[in-house]
Amino acid sequence: MKQYYRFKALYPDCVLFFRMGDFYELFDDDAILVSKAIGLTLTQRTSGIPMAGMPYHAVDGYAQRLMREGYKIAICDQIEDPREAKGVVERAVTRVLTPGSVVDETLLDEDRANRMAAISFIGSGDEASAALAVADVSTGEFVVFEARAGEAADALLRYAPTELLFAETEDGKVPPRVEVVLKACGAAATPRPAWNFRPQESTEVVLTHYGVRTLAGFGLGDDDPCVLVAGALLRRLLETQAPEGSPRARAGGALAHLAPPRKLVAGETLGLDAASIRSLEIERTMRGENEEGTLVGVFLRAGQCGPRTAMGKRLVRDWLRRPLARREAIEARHGQVETLVSDPRMLAELRKALDEVQDAARIAARCAIGRAGPRDLVALARSLAKAGAIREAMRGAAAFAGLLGRFEAVKETLGPLGERIGATLVDSPPANVRDGGAVREGVDAELDEARGLETDASTWLASYQAELSRTHSLPGIKVGFNKVFGYYIELPAAQARRAPEGFTRKQTLKNAERYTTPQLSEFEGKVTTARERALARELSIFEELCGATARLSKEIVSFAEACAEADALSCFAAIAERRGWVRPRMSDLPVLEIEQGRHPVLEGTLGSEFVPNDVVLGSAEAPARLALITGPNMAGKSTFIRQVALLALLAHAGSFVPAVKAEIGVADRVFTRVGADDALHAGQSTFMVEMTETANILHHATERSIVVLDEVGRGTSTLDGLALAWAIAERLGGEGGPGPRSLFATHYHELTQLEEALPGRVKNLHVAVREWKGGIVFVHRILAGRTNKSYGVHVARLAGLPSEVVGRAKELLERLSVSHEPSDVRRIAGGRVGRDDGSQMKLFGETPHPAVEALKELELEEMTPLRAFDELRRLKGMVEG
Numbered sequence: 001m002k003q004y005y006r007f008k009a010l011y012p013d014c015v016l017f018f019r020m021g022d023f024y025e026l027f028d029d030d031a032i033l034v035s036k037a038i039g040l041t042l043t044q045r046t047s048g049i050p051m052a053g054m055p056y057h058a059v060d061g062y063a064q065r066l067m068r069e070g071y072k073i074a075i076c077d078q079i080e081d082p083r084e085a086k087g088v089v090e091r092a093v094t095r096v097l098t099p100g101s102v103v104d105e106t107l108l109d110e111d112r113a114n115r116m117a118a119i120s121f122i123g124s125g126d127e128a129s130a131a132l133a134v135a136d137v138s139t140g141e142f143v144v145f146e147a148r149a150g151e152a153a154d155a156l157l158r159y160a161p162t163e164l165l166f167a168e169t170e171d172g173k174v175p176p177r178v179e180v181v182l183k184a185c186g187a188a189a190t191p192r193p194a195w196n197f198r199p200q201e202s203t204e205v206v207l208t209h210y211g212v213r214t215l216a217g218f219g220l221g222d223d224d225p226c227v228l229v230a231g232a233l234l235r236r237l238l239e240t241q242a243p244e245g246s247p248r249a250r251a252g253g254a255l256a257h258l259a260p261p262r263k264l265v266a267g268e269t270l271g272l273d274a275a276s277i278r279s280l281e282i283e284r285t286m287r288g289e290n291e292e293g294t295l296v297g298v299f300l301r302a303g304q305c306g307p308r309t310a311m312g313k314r315l316v317r318d319w320l321r322r323p324l325a326r327r328e329a330i331e332a333r334h335g336q337v338e339t340l341v342s343d344p345r346m347l348a349e350l351r352k353a354l355d356e357v358q359d360a361a362r363i364a365a366r367c368a369i370g371r372a373g374p375r376d377l378v379a380l381a382r383s384l385a386k387a388g389a390i391r392e393a394m395r396g397a398a399a400f401a402g403l404l405g406r407f408e409a410v411k412e413t414l415g416p417l418g419e420r421i422g423a424t425l426v427d428s429p430p431a432n433v434r435d436g437g438a439v440r441e442g443v444d445a446e447l448d449e450a451r452g453l454e455t456d457a458s459t460w461l462a463s464y465q466a467e468l469s470r471t472h473s474l475p476g477i478k479v480g481f482n483k484v485f486g487y488y489i490e491l492p493a494a495q496a497r498r499a500p501e502g503f504t505r506k507q508t509l510k511n512a513e514r515y516t517t518p519q520l521s522e523f524e525g526k527v528t529t530a531r532e533r534a535l536a537r538e539l540s541i542f543e544e545l546c547g548a549t550a551r552l553s554k555e556i557v558s559f560a561e562a563c564a565e566a567d568a569l570s571c572f573a574a575i576a577e578r579r580g581w582v583r584p585r586m587s588d589l590p591v592l593e594i595e596q597g598r599h600p601v602l603e604g605t606l607g608s609e610f611v612p613n614d615v616v617l618g619s620a621e622a623p624a625r626l627a628l629i630t631g632p633n634m635a636g637k638s639t640f641i642r643q644v645a646l647l648a649l650l651a652h653a654g655s656f657v658p659a660v661k662a663e664i665g666v667a668d669r670v671f672t673r674v675g676a677d678d679a680l681h682a683g684q685s686t687f688m689v690e691m692t693e694t695a696n697i698l699h700h701a702t703e704r705s706i707v708v709l710d711e712v713g714r715g716t717s718t719l720d721g722l723a724l725a726w727a728i729a730e731r732l733g734g735e736g737g738p739g740p741r742s743l744f745a746t747h748y749h750e751l752t753q754l755e756e757a758l759p760g761r762v763k764n765l766h767v768a769v770r771e772w773k774g775g776i777v778f779v780h781r782i783l784a785g786r787t788n789k790s791y792g793v794h795v796a797r798l799a800g801l802p803s804e805v806v807g808r809a810k811e812l813l814e815r816l817s818v819s820h821e822p823s824d825v826r827r828i829a830g831g832r833v834g835r836d837d838g839s840q841m842k843l844f845g846e847t848p849h850p851a852v853e854a855l856k857e858l859e860l861e862e863m864t865p866l867r868a869f870d871e872l873r874r875l876k877g878m879v880e881g
């Protein structure tokens with residue numbers, strides 16, 4: 001217990017799993033905690049000390065459940081053979097399991113990266129910035145970048161880290177700026193000692209790990225704040241995979257697969273903030289957690305067209321979360337997809353070759369961390385064997401020259417490795433090398449000899465039995481083996497008294513007696529040692545093989561990355577081919593021209609019922625960059641504007657797009673804001689969130705951005721909302737110079753006046769509906785021009801409101817419809833509409849009429865339609881005097 005408490009003190013923030021023989025045991029508070037958290041049974045070993053345990057082979061399952069509950073786990077193993085131990089067996093914490101540091105297959109999602117991040121804020125106020133580092137230890141990815149402090153959460157969210165490190169503060173509280181990022185990403189919080197983030201310590205750990213004298217080669221200057229976070233992150237990863245004092249730390253070379261930190265340059269990728277990722281439903285729908293109905297789902301759940309490998313799945317997800325923002329890079333991907341689309345045979349061959357490629361990236365990581373099993377190596381060898389077919393498929397295609405080169409570069413080293421693994425290990429080895437039988441026959445003479453003894457054993461036993469039976473005339477005699485008692489000679493109870501001299505009784509059964517002889521014991525000793533010798537040989541052969549693999553982990557990671565890229569591209573091509581998507585033309589001008597565009601998710605579910613639509617913004621013939629879209633609820637406004645944003649995003653990710661033709665100017669950012677979204681965030685009112693996010697857009701959208709706003713301004717009263725929506729539209733419409741390409745769906749028809757106010761800058765679109773037999777039919781067609789009818793009553797009827805209520809509402813509507821006439825708005829909005837004389841917009845007269853005051857007092861929610869009509873009559877009376 002002293003030893004236990006010593007380790008517990010070293011890992012106070014972890015639940016300590018303490019290996020004792022075939023079990024992991026937990027004591028004290030840890031035992032109580034796991035019994036509550038995951039229902040492990042509590043016992044007591046020493047009175048007064050609660051204990052709980054699990055068989056060692058079941059540890060992953062329990063660890064996973066505990067981690068889901070937010071706990072971190074330190075695994076303390078026996079690091080010497082108990083038989084050789086003098087006194088207490090030597091133990092060491094061999095790994096620390098945290099959400100962002102796991103590498104075991106059973107603990108990971110195959111189609112999702114598992115990233116740990118570190119953050120450090122520099123400076124305060126408006127000038128503050130954040131340095132960020134992100135690594136996926138399960139694949140070796142490692143990047144660093146900077147962001148404005150206010151945008152740190154958005155920047156990091158695109159990497160979806162599961163754990164975030166930050167410098168711990170003296171009061172032990174999470175700093176508010178870190179808290180914001182943690183919340184946005186939903187990552188586990190891991191405070192680290194502040195010195196981990198100091199320049200000297202950080203630099204040192206990076207230099208030492210990569211064996212370099214300067215960080216300049218990684219694009220990091222001496223005073224680059226990214227060094228601080230890179231160092232803190234690397235230190236933590238080493239602590240989890242090779243804790244101090246563990247055999248792995250002593251051996252050195254852990255995490256050989258981790259790439260050096262790569263500094264990301266600002267502007268390389270398309271900016272996408274958290275609100276846009278949410279409202280464009282890239283990975284999650286607004287309502288559900290499910291991937292069904294999301295953009296990622298279009299690719300990952302595409303069955304035959306989906307990525308062939310786990311690595312490809314992860315990359316497609318990353319490409320969609322972080323589309324490119326440089327024209328050459330985007331066009332290069334389009335070129336590759338086009339090559340595959342135009343050559344179906346090449347596509348089919350490539351995908352067939354990729355089909356058998358396993359998760360080489362994660363296997364490389366497990367080798368480098370010392371947690372690979374025989375099945376991992378066999379899977380790796382099988383994947384490497386496909387390299388030739390992949391290269392063959394790509395050969396001759398100019399667009400794939402670079403990728404082909406990457407496969408060629410590792411051919412010389414990885415080819416022989418794959419062959420060596422294949423020649424050493426059997427085709428279907430056991431999961432654990434300790435189970436024996438992983439190494440092929442003929443690989444090692446010593447192993448074969450030891451195994452030979454084992455096989456010979458059965459022959460020897462048979463002849464020994466025959467000999468005993470003959471010499472002692474005991475026909476019922478049997479020689480056998482059982483796991484607990486070992487080898488034995490068995491006589492039926494009836495013959496027991498005839499047992500010859502030299503037989504020593506070993507065990508008594510109901511109908512038989514069991515014995516041993518000096519000869520049998522000697523034989524048993526030989527067989528047992530042979531078995532142990534065989535296993536020891538297998539272990540050492542396997543370890544050597546793992547070592548050889550680990551030494552090539554950089555090359556394997558490179559092979560894996562190339563496979564992932566080929567796979568993601570082939571998935572893009574397969575979808576494009578199946579669904580008839582086209583290559584978008586990219587441009588340096590801020591245009592957005594889409595002919596017959598379709599919503600990538602809805603076209604999948606609605607098929608030919610989906611109505612394609614066009615849009616043109618910022619072209620030479622149609623220079624307006626702001627489109628205002630009106631139309632009744634349910635007509636298809638949201639679908640249309642999201643579709644445009646999604647097509648732009650797809651194009652930037654390197655994919656083809658669902659349209660007949662598309663020309664898209666390269667954007668720096670895509671902003672999407674959906675108003676009146678019910679979700680309440682962090683105690684702020686919906687309206688507050690709506691305005692904060694709109695403020696963000698107005699501050700940061702540039703001439704090259706794409707902005708999509710859906711019903712912004714809805715979260716407040718009608719007039720407030722109209723006024724705000726109006727001002728926002730004016731600003732986007734390019735009051736102070738050319739604005740971003742924007743689509744603004746609104747139910748405020750008044751806004752359509754802006755087309756005249758800002759000629760050539762704003763254009764009106766509306767969603768057509770057909771009136772038919774007193775009702776309406778949605779045709780989902782986007783047309784030029786405005787609507788001035790909202791059809792709310794019609795929609796309410798479609799929604800099933802009782803017919804009397806609908807009828808009454810219609811009647812009231814006819815009497816009430818006063819304020820939606822364009823002429824009113826023109827009057828209200830003063831000089832701003834129609835005439836650009838620069839006077840201020842006045843929404844209301846200077847001294848309010850008493851009727852206006854009375855109007856303000858009305859509590860509409862409390863009123864029945866009848867009372868509303870009476871009030872209206874009273875108000876009218878007041879106005880008419």
Ligand code: ADP
Pocket residue numbers: 606609610611612613631632633634635636637638639640780781
């Ligand atoms: P709005 O934003 O105008 O209220 P939505 O965009 O939410 O309307 O669309 C309402 C429904 O109409 C969607 O759920 C979708 O099923 C259908 N829809 C929208 N656009 C189309 C289209 N172009 N073709 C076919 N159906 C569509």
